[in-house]
Amino acid sequence: MKIAVFGATGRTGRPFCEQALERGHEIVVHARSPDRVPFTDDRVTVVEGDAYTGDGVSEAVEGVDAVVSVLGQGDGSPNNLLTVAGDYITDAMTEAGVSRFVTLVGAGVREDGESVSLGGKMMGVLLKLLARDVLEDAEFHVESIRETNLEWTVVRAPRLSEGDPMGTYRAGEIDLGFDAIDRGDVARFILDCLEDNRYVREMPKVGPA
Numbered sequence: 001m002k003i004a005v006f007g008a009t010g011r012t013g014r015p016f017c018e019q020a021l022e023r024g025h026e027i028v029v030h031a032r033s034p035d036r037v038p039f040t041d042d043r044v045t046v047v048e049g050d051a052y053t054g055d056g057v058s059e060a061v062e063g064v065d066a067v068v069s070v071l072g073q074g075d076g077s078p079n080n081l082l083t084v085a086g087d088y089i090t091d092a093m094t095e096a097g098v099s100r101f102v103t104l105v106g107a108g109v110r111e112d113g114e115s116v117s118l119g120g121k122m123m124g125v126l127l128k129l130l131a132r133d134v135l136e137d138a139e140f141h142v143e144s145i146r147e148t149n150l151e152w153t154v155v156r157a158p159r160l161s162e163g164d165p166m167g168t169y170r171a172g173e174i175d176l177g178f179d180a181i182d183r184g185d186v187a188r189f190i191l192d193c194l195e196d197n198r199y200v201r202e203m204p205k206v207g208p209a
Contacts, residue, residue, distance in 0.1 A: 001194065004028040004064040004098075006051050006089060007071035009036045011162055012104065016070060016187035017044075023191065030060040051085035052078060058092045066100035066194050067093055070187075079133040082141035090148050099151045100197075102190050105138040107156045107176045107205055142203070153193050154203040157186050168209040172199075181208045 003020055007013040008029040017039055020027050026043040034046045049056015051071065061067055069089060073081050086103065093101060145152050158179045165184030189206045193199055 001066060002026040002028065002064045003194065004030065004060045004067045006030050006057075006060070006067070006069040006085065009033070009038070010070060010072060012070040012072070012160065012183040012186060014038065015162075015165070015184040016068065016190060019184070019187050019191055023195070028060050028064055030056055051088060052081055054088040054092075057088045058095065061089070061092045061096050061098050063096070064098055066102070067098060068190060068194070069101075069103040070190075072104075073134050073137065080137050080140070082137045083144060086141045087144055090145060090150060093150060094148070099149075100194065101145070101150045102153045102155060102193055103141070103145065104155045104157060104186065104190065105142060106135065107158045107207075108135050109138050109142055109154070109156055109203075111203055151200045153199045153201075155186070155190055155193070156203055156205045157181060158205075158207055160186065166209055169206050170209055171204050171206045174205050174207055176205055176207050179207045181206060 003025055005013060005017055005027055008017050009031050017027050021041055021043060028045045028047060029037050030047050030049055030051060031037050032050050034048050037046050047056045047060040051057055067089060071082060071085055142154050158176045158181060160183050161180045162183045165182040169185045169189050171189055186206055
């Protein structure tokens with residue numbers, strides 16, 4: 001499989017790309033700073049650009065089998081990063097005839113009528129108090145994706161840790177409160193969704209096993 005990856009140089013993108021290469025896939029890395037791309041493999045193509053402005057997005061998705069976004073807001077990021085970049089990505093996919101899309105958001109994004117545990121409700125309150133812009137950006141991003149005809153999957157993850165992956169996970173309609181999951185395990189789940197065509201047009205949660 002040939003996979004275009006947005007956010008590939010980030011803390012979740014790096015383990016995703018490493019695992020994709022280990023599984024024999026090709027990757028197209030879209031990056032603002034190509035010199036930050038740590039992967040040296042003949043199955044890696046680097047496209048310079050900025051997803052927030054749309055620069056290089058069409059080139060990155062052309063001819064791939066699937067697209068993954070693990071973009072995340074950091075210091076100095078625009079408040080609407082996921083929404084704006086996501087629209088550029090999905091528009092480019094539609095134009096290129098690429099249908100499979102997996103994107104990562106926080107577990108604070110809810111589905112209508114979804115049952116939420118007490119811990120999840122408490123976490124939701126904290127997010128609205130401390131990171132309202134991030135939560136609203138993710139919610140708008142998901143709303144926009146759901147309006148497309150793409151074969152999308154929205155992966156919802158709780159607090160992300162790193163450095164100690166378990167190599168497994170729980171996924172689906174699971175309760176998440178103050179759980180944390182390693183970024184490497186989230187990457188594994190995203191790859192499993194792509195390879196097994198899991199959760200098409202669904203919003204599974206993923207958490208520690």
